[in-house]
Amino acid sequence: MPLGPFIRQAAGAETVTIEDGKLLIGGAIQENRALTVTIRGGDFDGVHEFVLRAEPAGVIAESRPLEQQFALLKAAESAGVMVPRPFWYCGDPAVAGKPFYLMQRVAGEALGIRITRMGAQPDIATSLARELARIHTIRPPHTGLEFLEGTRVSPALDAVAKYRAYLDELPEPHPVLEWTLRWLEINAPDTGETVLCHRDFRTGNYLIDGGELTGVLDWEFAGWGDPHEDIAWFCARCWRFSGPRLEAGGIASRDVFYNAYEQASGRTLDRSQIGYWEAMAHARWAVIALQQSMRHRSGTEPSLELALIGRRLAELEYECLKLTGAP
Amino acid sequence: MRSRPNAAELLEAAEQTLSGEVAPDLTSRQRYNVALITSAMGIVRRELTGGLSAWPNELDALQSLYGREQGKSPEAVLSRLNRRLAGDFRAGVYDEKGRARKNALKLMREDVLARLAEDNPRYEK
Numbered sequence: 001m002p003l004g005p006f007i008r009q010a011a012g013a014e015t016v017t018i019e020d021g022k023l024l025i026g027g028a029i030q031e032n033r034a035l036t037v038t039i040r041g042g043d044f045d046g047v048h049e050f051v052l053r054a055e056p057a058g059v060i061a062e063s064r065p066l067e068q069q070f071a072l073l074k075a076a077e078s079a080g081v082m083v084p085r086p087f088w089y090c091g092d093p094a095v096a097g098k099p100f101y102l103m104q105r106v107a108g109e110a111l112g113i114r115i116t117r118m119g120a121q122p123d124i125a126t127s128l129a130r131e132l133a134r135i136h137t138i139r140p141p142h143t144g145l146e147f148l149e150g151t152r153v154s155p156a157l158d159a160v161a162k163y164r165a166y167l168d169e170l171p172e173p174h175p176v177l178e179w180t181l182r183w184l185e186i187n188a189p190d191t192g193e194t195v196l197c198h199r200d201f202r203t204g205n206y207l208i209d210g211g212e213l214t215g216v217l218d219w220e221f222a223g224w225g226d227p228h229e230d231i232a233w234f235c236a237r238c239w240r241f242s243g244p245r246l247e248a249g250g251i252a253s254r255d256v257f258y259n260a261y262e263q264a265s266g267r268t269l270d271r272s273q274i275g276y277w278e279a280m281a282h283a284r285w286a287v288i289a290l291q292q293s294m295r296h297r298s299g300t301e302p303s304l305e306l307a308l309i310g311r312r313l314a315e316l317e318y319e320c321l322k323l324t325g326a327p
Numbered sequence: 328m329r330s331r332p333n334a335a336e337l338l339e340a341a342e343q344t345l346s347g348e349v350a351p352d353l354t355s356r357q358r359y360n361v362a363l364i365t366s367a368m369g370i371v372r373r374e375l376t377g378g379l380s381a382w383p384n385e386l387d388a389l390q391s392l393y394g395r396e397q398g399k400s401p402e403a404v405l406s407r408l409n410r411r412l413a414g415d416f417r418a419g420v421y422d423e424k425g426r427a428r429k430n431a432l433k434l435m436r437e438d439v440l441a442r443l444a445e446d447n448p449r450y451e452k
Contacts, residue, residue: 164417172406172409173406173409173410173412173413173414174413175409175412175413175416175435176435176438176439177413178412178413178414178416178417179416179421179431179432179435181417182416182417182419182421182422186422244451304360304363304364304367305363307367308363308366308367308370311370311446311447312446312447313442313446314439314442314443314445314446314447315443315446315447315450317435317439317442318439318440318443318450318452321432321435321436321439326432326435326436
């Protein structure tokens, strides 16, 4: 069954016409295609701008399957988080060549490099902090999110074990990352509050349109964790693009972001824990970068973009050394 | 003797032609690809001027930490000693503050700074 009939059935429509759009840039990991779909009849009557998100050729280990991403998007939507509205998931590869889901196409700029070139945007940072607080209202157990793994030892030590296992699959040794992971092991905080962490909440993964936040994207890494992890990921040096001195995502000072989050969530952030999770952030991105470059090196997905991610390692390791207090 | 310009000089000229002459006439997607290409060429150009490692003393520094090895290629020694250092960090060999840890971390810092200069010289530290 091709895409048209699938949508017709899912939407309970009479007719469906699809105008195929272009491949959207900005996903080293995912494959996104813009579609204009005209639905006649049924509950979804009208012209829709959709994004069709499909599984790419090579998937990195941490990335969740599409069906889970779709469920996370649904959970976020129900919690009132500003996300592109999720429509339908389809696991049958006969429809579009591989599994996919359709979501609303939200207007706006997502490219980190362009957003951070516009300088300080404290209002956007404040809106983002409020969205993050809303995401963190989702707690286990949660209907529809039963597939999310529980904590084994603690969120921090679980992460250390996971990243070590990734490093063990790589052909080269990585002493700086081993030092960092050991530091993270020794200094791991006890398990605190457990909430839904987005785990990729950063500049580059939200949309801005007309000076306003229009959507939080990319839910493929979400899982149960410590709220400080998301705060630290947002503020980590590696996600500030053209604005390294605006420490909250390259768009605001930390104070603006922290204060808005604390006000919206009712939590008091522990500054030392943010520092800890920021070291974890760089270790994690370094491990992901190594996996990305392996997708190219192994020949499964030859791509200059993926190859070059491998040469981002030095800057991530530089931050790791700095954050772990190495001389 | 080879004719000039040499490899690094040619790469630099090619990078400039791509970003200065070719890129402006392209679509934004292709401009993005050109930026990737010139970025890769820059790394190659800087790597060409170096030796086995991104910094000249890596092998010496590792050997002063773990002792000298004979009869193996420098590549093999470099890889073996890096593996040992990585394993030692994980095993907690350098947990205690002291001379050994200081030397190991100094080595890591040198290495990271040298690789950073090769891979992303404009990075704001």
